Amino acid sequence: MHLPKYMCTANESKSLFEFFSEGPHGRIRKLVEFSRTEAANVYNLGFGDFDKFSGCIDDLAVTNNGDSTKVLATVATTVYEFTSAYPDAIIFATGSTKSRTRLYRIGINRHLTEIQRDFVIFGSTNYLIWQEFVPGRDYNAFFLTKKENRQALWQQLIKINQRNHPQ
Numbered sequence: 295m296h297l298p299k300y301m302c303t304a305n306e307s308k309s310l311f312e313f314f315s316e317g318p319h320g321r322i323r324k325l326v327e328f329s330r331t332e333a334a335n336v337y338n339l340g341f342g343d344f345d346k347f348s349g350c351i352d353d354l355a356v357t358n359n360g361d362s363t364k365v366l367a368t369v370a371t372t373v374y375e376f377t378s379a380y381p382d383a384i385i386f387a388t389g390s391t392k393s394r395t396r397l398y399r400i401g402i403n404r405h406l407t408e409i410q411r412d413f414v415i416f417g418s419t420n421y422l423i424w425q426e427f428v429p430g431r432d433y434n435a436f437f438l439t440k441k442e443n444r445q446a447l448w449q450q451l452i453k454i455n456q457r458n459h460p461q
Contacts (some may be wrong), residue, residue, distance in 0.1 A: 295365035317359030
């Protein structure tokens with residue numbers, strides 16, 4: 295993406311990324327983590343402020359540093375880096391709140407053409423039925439993978455759809 299973004303560092307396995315948001319509320323440490331799920335090649339994207347007391351990601355923290363576009367562009371950069379290291383990865387993402395999911399959905403809508411050059415995105419309105427991303431639809435969760443993995447993602451989603459809606 296051709297948007298301003300923060301300098302980001304990654305651990306050796308490219309599963310954890312760190313950067314700093316800078317704005318009126320100071321310099322805030324942010325983390326992006328891709329963690330394995332039980333499903334083959336499916337990773338959860340976790341993102342938020344670093345909580346120095348727990349040592350974990352706080353995905354409910356509200357920074358209000360005035361740089362949300364730059365922060366989301368930085369998170370998008372980590373997706374590109376992660377999928378370069380793990381080309382078969384399927385990434386699951388949702389916001390920790392409805393307003394954050396809405397912010398992510400707006401960002402996807404705004405940059406969909408550019409995103410679709412490299413990735414395919416699926417969305418769900420209820421976590422039960424998944425479909426290829428339709429601009430303007432009110433999704434609450436997303437799956438994303440490289441375009442060449444479209445079939446593998448479809449197979450995963452068919453299983454989910456069948457499990458949630460048996461005939």
